Amino acid sequence: DTGVSQDPRHKITKRGQNVTFRCDPISEHNRLYWYRQTLGQGPEFLTYFQNEAQLEKSRLLSDRFSAERPKGSFSTLEIQRTEQGDSAMYLCASSLRSTEAFFGQGTRLTVV
Amino acid sequence: SQELEQSPQSLIVQEGKNLTINCTSSKTLYGLYWYKQKYGEGLIFLMMLQKGGEEKSHEKITAKLDEKKQQSSLHITASQPSHAGIYLCGADKGLVGGGTSYGKLTFGQGTILTVHP
Numbered sequence: 001d002t003g004v005s006q007d008p009r010h011k012i013t014k015r016g017q018n019v020t021f022r023c024d025p026i027s028e029h030n031r032l033y034w035y036r037q038t039l040g041q042g043p044e045f046l047t048y049f050q051n052e053a054q055l056e057k058s059r060l061l062s063d064r065f066s067a068e069r070p071k072g073s074f075s076t077l078e079i080q081r082t083e084q085g086d087s088a089m090y091l092c093a094s095s096l097r098s099t100e101a102f103f104g105q106g107t108r109l110t111v112v
Numbered sequence: 113s114q115e116l117e118q119s120p121q122s123l124i125v126q127e128g129k130n131l132t133i134n135c136t137s138s139k140t141l142y143g144l145y146w147y148k149q150k151y152g153e154g155l156i157f158l159m160m161l162q163k164g165g166e167e168k169s170h171e172k173i174t175a176k177l178d179e180k181k182q183q184s185s186l187h188i189t190a191s192q193p194s195h196a197g198i199y200l201c202g203a204d205k206g207l208v209g210g211g212t213s214y215g216k217l218t219f220g221q222g223t224i225l226t227v228h229p
Contacts, residue, residue: 004154033216042116042200042219043155056216091154100145101217103155 004104006092012110013082020078021107025094032075033101034067035091036060043091049075082111116201116220124226125191133186133223135201141181143204145217148197155200158186191227198222 005024013019025032030051035043046065047057051072061067064082069075079086089108093101115138125131135144143162147155159168161177161184168175172189188195202217 006154035217040221042202042222043217045205045216045218048216089152093155100157100160102157103147105154106152108152 004092004094004102006090006104006107008107009105010108010110012112015082015084015111017082018078018080019082019109020076021090021092021109023075023077023092023094023104025074025092026102027073029094029096029102030072031095031097031101032069033093033095034075034077035093035103037089037091037106038087043089046077079109082109084111087111116203116218118199118201118220118223120223121221122224122226124228127192127227127229128190131188131191131225133199133225135184135186135220137182137203139182141177141184141203144177144181144184145202145204146175146184146186147200147202149200149222150197188225191225193227193229196225196227198224 007022011019033048034046036046037043044060045058046061047067048055049069052069064080067077087110089106091103091106093103095101117136119134145160146158148158149155159175164179164181166177174187177184200219200222202219205216205218
């Protein structure tokens with residue numbers, strides 16, 4: 001296992017469409033995190049899972065956003081009815097209970 | 113909520129020069145991470161500091177956490193073009209108050225480093 005993998009790397013979508021991103025964490029990591037990063041800013045925490053349980057959601061995660069980790073392995077982040085303000089880099093990270101988080105390469109979303 | 117302020121926001125240096133990036137927190141830091149990011153890519157973990165006065169080094173990069181645990185610095189010695197990128201400090205919110213939840217980070221806005229050959 002070479003690290004956290006995210007797919008796709010880039011996504012261009014029209015406003016109003018739904019999009020789904022996938023994250024495959026490092027295999028033995030039980031914790032998985034989603035962040036959003038806009039240009040010129042640091043990443044902002046969105047949500048995190050411990051195994052399959054979603055333990056925390058940021059206020060940034062509006063009701064158009066949903067994240068799942070059905071079997072405690074890979075995770076998906078879905079955005080419904082995309083808006084131009086959703087354009088950002090979406091980063092996934094994973095960790096063990098007591099280690100630092102390792103990040104994937106991110107999915108860059110552009111809403112046109 | 114905890115806020116992190118990085119300075120400078122951007123830095124241009126000549127290859128071979130030393131440089132320092134600072135990260136100041138509005139609250140006590142219980143876990144302070146340094147990451148590097150190439151434009152448009154993910155974050156690469158550099159170091160994590162937890163104890164007041166702690167200092168860690170990796171190759172030519174040294175990070176320190178002050179005794180009061182409210183400020184950290186990242187120092188690069190004899191910079192190279194490969195050091196160019198965005199440096200981000202992150203505070204672990206999950207460790208506040210004795211928690212053990214690593215990975216829920218609040219980040220600074222980043223420092224853009226350019227190294228001219």
